[in-house]
Amino acid sequence: MxxxxxxxxxxxxxxxxxxxxxxxxVRGEDGLILIDPGIDGSELDQLADAVDQLGIPVVAGFSTHPHWDHLLWHSRFGDVPRYATPACARVAGGARERAQAMAAESASGIPLELVALVTPLPADGGPVPGEIIEHQAHAVGHAAILLADHGVLLxxxxxxxVLIPLFDFRQDDxxxxxxxxxxxxxxxxRHVDVVVPGHGAVAEGPQVAARLAADHAYIDALRRGEEPVDARxxxxxxxxxxxxxxNLEQARGR
Known part of the structure; x- marks a missing residue:
C-alpha cells in the first residue's frame, strides 16, 4: 500500500x-486523468507527490460512481474538469452535502469543499481515454472504463x-x-489482461476470469434464493x- x-x-x-x-x-493524449483518487488528506497529498514525480500534468478527473469515497479531490491535482457519467453527476450534485458529511465522518483531512464537484462527461469522452461502460449495478450511473489499448479494465x-457485490437499495432489481x-x-x-477494482487487489491473467466468476456465482445464488458460497x-x-x-432480503423481495 x-x-x-x-x-x-x-x-x-x-x-x-x-x-x-x-x-x-491513466495517461491520455494530453496528460493524466485521475480516477477515484482517495482517501484521507495525507493519502491524497502522497498521491499528489507521486503524480508530481511522474512529470505528467493532470488534465482531468473521473469518478466512477456517486459514493463519497469516489468523489474526492485535492487542490494539488489542479483546477481541472472532473467528470462522471451524466447520471452519476446528477446524483452526486444532489447528494453533495451528504457526501461531504460522510467524508468528514469516515476519514481525516479530506478537502470537503472539493467533494463531489463533478460534471457530465461529454458524449465524445473528452480527455478520458477508452470506452465507458455504464450500468446501474451498485450505484446509479456506475461506470467501468475499458482501456483496450492498454489491456486494462477499470x-x-x-x-x-475483498468485497461482495453491494446493492444500491434506492434502485429496484x-x-x-x-x-x-x-x-x-x-x-x-476479453480485451484485457488486467482488471483494477475500486477496492482490493489488481487482478492479472487468470485472476480476471476468477473475479468475474466469483461475482457471477454470488448473483446467481441470490437469483435462485440460495445462500452463496463465497470466499469473501x-x-x-x-x-x-x-x-x-x-442483499439477500432485496433479492427475495422483502
Missing part, C-alpha cells in the same frame, strides 16, 4: 489503507477480491442490474455480514 504502482503501460494504481481503495492514474466497485453489468464486463474482459464471506469478514443479509 501507499506507492504508485504501474500495472500497464500508462496506467498506475495507488492503494489506500481505507477499505483497500484504489486511486488510478471496474469501479465491481470484481473485487439489483440482481438484474448486476447480471446485465457482469455480462457487459465479461465482454470487455465468513468470520474473517464479519463487517460484510450485514450488507450480505440486506
Amino acid at each position: 501507499g506507492k504508485l504502482h504501474q500495472v500497464a503501460d500508462g496506467v498506475w494504481v495507488r492503494q489506500s489503507e481505507w477499505v483497500w481503495s484504489n486511486s488510478i492514474a 471496474a469501479g466497485d465491481m470484481l473485487s477480491d 439489483q440482481v438484474g442490474a448486476y447480471e446485465t453489468a457482469l455480462d457487459r464486463l465479461d465482454e470487455a474482459a 464471506l465468513g468470520p474473517h469478514a464479519d463487517w460484510l455480514s450485514g450488507i450480505h443479509r440486506s
Whole structure:
C-alpha cells in the first residue's frame, strides 16, 4: 500500500489503507486523468507527490460512481474538469452535502469543499481515454472504463477480491442490474489482461476470469434464493455480514 504502482503501460494504481481503495492514474493524449483518487488528506497529498514525480500534468478527473469515497479531490491535482457519467453527476450534485458529511465522518483531512464537484462527461469522452461502460449495478450511473489499448479494465466497485457485490437499495432489481453489468464486463474482459477494482487487489491473467466468476456465482445464488458460497464471506469478514443479509432480503423481495 501507499506507492504508485504501474500495472500497464500508462496506467498506475495507488492503494489506500481505507477499505483497500484504489486511486488510478491513466495517461491520455494530453496528460493524466485521475480516477477515484482517495482517501484521507495525507493519502491524497502522497498521491499528489507521486503524480508530481511522474512529470505528467493532470488534465482531468473521473469518478466512477456517486459514493463519497469516489468523489474526492485535492487542490494539488489542479483546477481541472472532473467528470462522471451524466447520471452519476446528477446524483452526486444532489447528494453533495451528504457526501461531504460522510467524508468528514469516515476519514481525516479530506478537502470537503472539493467533494463531489463533478460534471457530465461529454458524449465524445473528452480527455478520458477508452470506452465507458455504464450500468446501474451498485450505484446509479456506475461506470467501468475499458482501456483496450492498454489491456486494462477499470471496474469501479465491481470484481473485487475483498468485497461482495453491494446493492444500491434506492434502485429496484439489483440482481438484474448486476447480471446485465457482469455480462457487459465479461465482454470487455476479453480485451484485457488486467482488471483494477475500486477496492482490493489488481487482478492479472487468470485472476480476471476468477473475479468475474466469483461475482457471477454470488448473483446467481441470490437469483435462485440460495445462500452463496463465497470466499469473501465468513468470520474473517464479519463487517460484510450485514450488507450480505440486506442483499439477500432485496433479492427475495422483502
